[in-house]
Amino acid sequence: MKILVGEEDGFNIKLAEMLDIDLIPLTSKTYKDGEVCPRIHANKKSIERKKLLLCLRKTPDENPNDYLNRFLFTAGALKKEAANILAVMPYLVYARQDKDFLKGGNEFEPISIEIMLESLGTYVHGLLTFNSHFEREQKVITKYAVPIHNLDAFNVFGKKLREIKDLVIIAPDKGMKPLAEKIARKHECEFDYLEKSRNADNGEIVFADKDFKIEGKNVVTLDDMISTGGTMIKGIKHLKKYNPANIYAMAVHGAFTPGAYEQLKAVCTDVFFTDTLKSDKSKVSVVEYLAAYIRKTEPLGIGL
Ligand code: R5P
Numbered sequence: 292m293k294i295l296v297g298e299e300d301g302f303n304i305k306l307a308e309m310l311d312i313d314l315i316p317l318t319s320k321t322y323k324d325g326e327v328c329p330r331i332h333a334n335k336k337s338i339e340r341k342k343l344l345l346c347l348r349k350t351p352d353e354n355p356n357d358y359l360n361r362f363l364f365t366a367g368a369l370k371k372e373a374a375n376i377l378a379v380m381p382y383l384v385y386a387r388q389d390k391d392f393l394k395g396g397n398e399f400e401p402i403s404i405e406i407m408l409e410s411l412g413t414y415v416h417g418l419l420t421f422n423s424h425f426e427r428e429q430k431v432i433t434k435y436a437v438p439i440h441n442l443d444a445f446n447v448f449g450k451k452l453r454e455i456k457d458l459v460i461i462a463p464d465k466g467m468k469p470l471a472e473k474i475a476r477k478h479e480c481e482f483d484y485l486e487k488s489r490n491a492d493n494g495e496i497v498f499a500d501k502d503f504k505i506e507g508k509n510v511v512t513l514d515d516m517i518s519t520g521g522t523m524i525k526g527i528k529h530l531k532k533y534n535p536a537n538i539y540a541m542a543v544h545g546a547f548t549p550g551a552y553e554q555l556k557a558v559c560t561d562v563f564f565t566d567t568l569k570s571d572k573s574k575v576s577v578v579e580y581l582a583a584y585i586r587k588t589e590p591l592g593i594g595l
Pocket of ligand 1: 463514516517518520521522523
């Protein structure tokens with residue numbers, strides 16, 4: 292028998308329903324000094340030698356360290372009783388630091404994702420996530436201490452994209468061009484990418500002029516995540532010079548910093564992002580895709 296452990300929110304209730312398994316609720320408290328402490332609302336015996344799915348989503352304003360600690364402490368407590376645990380961390384924290392960006396010399400940095408996964412790997416046997424920052428393809432990544440099932444949440448935007456006529460997909464930079472091309476092929480529409488670079492003096496993002504053929508079209512500009520919204524807002528303002536009918540912002544992870552969603556919404560027609568992070572503004576859910584993936588692939592024997 293398999294059991295889902297996670298907060299009793301719409302996402303987990305639906306995930307448990309779709310997998311036809313029980314949901315053990317999880318809550319968390321924060322002490323006055325800032326330390327976090329999760330609480331698993333079940334008798335230990337009920338999870339003894341069971342295969343568990345642990346799904347915990349971050350809110351955009353939760354400190355990633357608090358979130359990670361909640362995850363680690365819960366996984367550690369469950370591991371003492373369970374047969375094995377498959378972790379679902381829909382937005383993978385610390386994925387941006389997947390290299391030592393100082394590249395040697397007299398200073399060096401941790402490869403945070405590597406160390407984080409070594410810690411997590413003490414307790415869990417596999418990890419499911421969406422669009423990790425370091426891997427664009429949907430695949431199982433085995434180079435870290437925990438196998439990572441990296442799912443591509445752009446697959447869940449199909450319905451939204453089909454609703455938009457005269458569509459042109461624009462990637463925010465050359466690196467995302469293959470993704471824009473793949474989505475454009477699927478939806479039989481045009482695509483292009485923004486020529487993004489950084490000003491050498493102040494590090495600011497700049498977009499070069501280009502022969503964008505988007506006049507009167509409905510443009511969707513996409514990215515893996517939105518944080519401050521700075522990249523999208525600048526890109527959208529640049530694209531507006533080419534007179535599109537509408538511009539929509541689309542991203543997997545809505546990791547908005549305070550005020551970022553509102554600022555972005557003010558410069559475009561609409562903003563679409565998934566529920567990999569908790570938000571009442573998300574219009575697209577990954578939960579069905581996640582459940583179907585677990586059912587189909589049975590990652591580490593924890594599927595159904
Ligand atoms: C960058 O590598 C990412 O793909 C996003 O473009 C970036 O994280 C977005 O951040 P912000 O919303 O703060 O510009």
